[in-house]
Amino acid sequence: MSEFDVIVVGAGPAGSSAAIKLASEKMNVLLVDRADPPGSKNISGGVLWGNDLEKIVPNWNKMAPVERYITSKGVGFLTKDSSIDVNIKSRKFLQGVTGYSVLRVKFDQFLAKRAESAGAMLVSGVTVENLAFKDGKVIGVVQEGDTITADTVILAEGANPRVAIDSGARRPIADQDVAIGIKEVVKLPEATINERFGLTSKEGFAGEYALGFLEDGVEAGGFLYTNRESISLGVVINMGHLRADDKTYSFDIMDQFTDHPSIASLIENGKLSEYSAHLVVEGGYNSFPKQYGNGYMIVGDAAGLSFSNGLMIQGMNYAIASGILAAETAIEAKKSSDFSEKSLSRYKEKLMESFVAKDAYNFKGIEEVTWGKLAHKIMPSLMEDVLVNMFLTDGTPKKHLTELIRKAMKENNVKSSDLLMEGYKMIRRM
Ligand SMILES: Cc1cc2nc3c(=O)[nH]c(=O)nc-3n(C[C@H](O)[C@H](O)[C@H](O)COP(=O)(O)OP(=O)(O)OC[C@H]3O[C@@H](n4cnc5c(N)ncnc54)[C@H](O)[C@@H]3O)c2cc1C
Incomplete structure (x- = not known):
């Protein structure tokens, strides 16, 4: 008999959502994250779009450490001398669901703690090294040479899924599957942010930018989101271009973005409090790897599930939704005591029926x-x-x-x- 019903590798939005769903249904779950606390190595722009968390944490938006609700959305076209902005600020955004700006260090800890209070065992600061196999089936994970067993393993390791790749559970990442994201968090007083963006303290702005001032051939997009007392901003750079040209550096592109007059004026007198870099999943439907096998499922960024169309970057909502679907599949597998590839292929069916795969399918080729x-x-x-x-x-x-x-x-x-x-x-x- 296995030590756990399910081991979830990674306590980002995908892994913690899976663990919350599993533990709420009385499954015996181990949630492992290499970071202590979980979230301290994670980066998003980040606006959490949509309302998928409501399914597993009712009234989550009243409890979670969200920064601002997005009531104002902008797209900017920047050239060396100019900025042409198209902004929409609408009271209609208050009637439907848009998104919340979040800071991952706080937000991921909230989710991981919810998993723990639902009954999951949370282990932070531990890196899973590999999957454990027996007779071609995944039977758990390996950490410092020890095998911890589970009926099902959910891999939620994010955009650089070393465990999935090294164990042969998914194909390696190709250049076109990912971009490089650079992000800064700049602290500013709440009143200054409100004044600069025409907001109240609960309202937020999310802007995406085409960086037309970059040298020909270098392709990158910018983003800028308001938090309560800070601004998150950064660039997402095409990996192919960085590789092809050894004179283009990601940090230079970031500097050019933050130095652009119309961006510099928004962060003027701010204090830089974070500077980070991370892979962004970009490949779309055609880059989906196989997302399940004998005894395992892959969720979130690790499964290539994200969406970007130049007007918004979305990954956290796909991570949450896929984590919940994988958890549902693991619960069904437990009921039938069948953890085979065929049984877990139900996860793929659920993905295909949901907005997660439908968005990617309907927007095939958007990356071009x-x-x-x-x-x-x-x-x-x-x-x-x-x-x-x-x-x-x-x-x-x-x-x-x-x-x-x-x-x-x-x-x-x-x-x-x-x-x-x-x-x-x-x-x-x-
Ligand atoms: C610059 C940037 C801007 C973005 N902006 C947005 C945005 O505005 N909105 C949006 O929705 N999405 C955005 N994204 C995408 C979003 O961040 C991801 O889609 C989302 O974080 C995926 O969640 P995940 O749980 O799959 O992976 P992650 O959030 O990456 O979590 C993976 C977790 O696994 C852990 N882990 C990894 N390997 C191991 C291991 N071997 N053992 C134990 N633990 C392990 C990590 O510590 C981490 O906690 C952005 C991404 C970047 C980089």
Whole structure:
């Protein structure tokens, strides 16, 4: 007989959600995280979109250490000299569910403690080394040479899933599966943040940015989210570009973003309190690995489950949802005492029926748009040329919009047929 019904490796949103669900259903669960406390090595932008936690922690948003509720959403196109921003602030956001800004060190501890109080055994500061196998089936995990046994192992190790890869449970990560995220947290008084973004203390702003000022060929997007008394901001950089060009450094791109006049003014007089880097899962549907096998399931970032379309980065909600679905599958497997690959394939079916896989499937190829030249380079530059020339008054006769657009396209070396094709591709994929 196994020591545990389920061992969950990793107490991020995916692992802790799985453990909360399992423990709430009286399963004997071990939740292990290499960090002490859990969350202290984790990074998100981070806005937790959606309301999936409600299924396992009713009224979670009243108890969890969330920072602000997102009532204002922006997309900015930055060039060397300009910033063209499209912002929506709506009272309608108060009627539906958008997202909450969170700081992971606090938020992940909250979730891990919820798992513990539901009955899971939480072990922090311990790194799982490998999966333990017997007759081709996973029977537990290995840590410092000891095997701890379980009927099912849920791997929730995040974007760099060493245990899953080293044990052959998932294929290695390819360059196109991930990007590099750099993040700063800048402290500012609450009143200053409210004034700069036009917010009250509970309202929050989330902005995404196309960085058109970067050198040609370097593709990265920026983000900036308000917390109660700090601002989280950073860049997500295409891994392929970093590899291809040994003169491009991620920290330089981050500096260029924070030094941009329209970003620098938002964090002016702030105190840098955190600087970190982490992989961001980006591959989409085509990069999904196999997410289950004999005795194990893979959830969250480790299973390639995240979504980014240039307007938002989402991973925590997919992590939570997939953790809950894997937990449900483990509970069903326990009832039938069948932990085989066939039994756990129910997890894949549940994923496919849920928004987790449907979003990835419906937005297949979105990464070509988010990393495409149109969004990153051409649009910021075209918009700048058209809008600046529309408002500059130099004593010469005014020009029609069509004329301004034609001139901007010529100066940016863009053909209308290419713009139409790329624009159509972008709208269809988004
Ligand atoms: C810069 C950046 C910005 C982002 N912005 C957003 C955002 O705004 N909104 C959003 O929803 N998502 C965002 N994401 C994505 C989001 O952070 C992830 O999708 C999410 O954290 C995935 O959760 P997870 O539980 O699968 O993995 P993680 O949160 O990475 O948790 C994995 C856990 O496993 C532990 N672990 C790893 N290996 C072992 C081991 N061998 N033994 C024991 N423990 C182990 C780690 O310590 C960690 O606690 C962002 C990511 C980055 C990097």
